[in-house]
Amino acid sequence: MGRGRVLDPISPDRAEAGGAGAGADRRGGVSAGRGFAFVGHTGEVYPSGFLPESPGNVRERSVVDVYRNADRFESLRDPDGFSGKCGACEFRHVCGGSRSRAHAVTGDPTGSDPLCPYVPDGYDGPLPERQRGDDGERSEPAD
Numbered sequence: 730m731g732r733g734r735v736l737d738p739i740s741p742d743r744a745e746a747g748g749a750g751a752g753a754d755r756r757g758g759v760s761a762g763r764g765f766a767f768v769g770h771t772g773e774v775y776p777s778g779f780l781p782e783s784p785g786n787v788r789e790r791s792v793v794d795v796y797r798n799a800d801r802f803e804s805l806r807d808p809d810g811f812s813g814k815c816g817a818c819e820f821r822h823v824c825g826g827s828r829s830r831a832h833a834v835t836g837d838p839t840g841s842d843p844l845c846p847y848v849p850d851g852y853d854g855p856l857p858e859r860q861r862g863d864d865g866e867r868s869e870p871a872d
């Protein structure tokens with residue numbers, strides 16, 4: 730109890746400012762590959778424990794090198810390279826959506842977050858569908 734940190738909400742005005750001013754030194758949203766890496770028991774380095782795509786192993790490469798230089802990690806830190814509605818969203822730099830959910834549902838960790846109901850103004854591209862099993866039941870993707 731009381732161990733977590735309460736994050737201040739980020740207003741749309743600050744989001745549109747692109748991190749200028751008081752929010753310049755902070756990032757919002759989820760953190761897969763952005764200030765975070767997960768090393769599995771076999772040494773594989775992942776952007777998140779929920780994103781099973783490893784660009785390197787600590788037995789062959791330093792975890793710092795993987796985090797800083799692997800293409801996958803770099804792509805997760807570049808919201809301007811996201812596809813789908815997250816890539817078109819004005820909040821992509823402060824939110825960015827869940828890259829793990831995008832991977833779980835679309836196979837592309839830079840795709841749209843399937844659980845976000847927001848659709849950016851003017852976006853008319855495809856919307857992600859939640860995964861459905863053979864029985865037609867919806868299965869929740871990973872966080």
Ligand code: SF4
Pocket residue numbers: 814815816818819820821824825826827842845846847848849
């Ligand atoms: S579409 Fe939703 S999940 Fe994606 S960046 Fe915008 S607010 Fe975040």
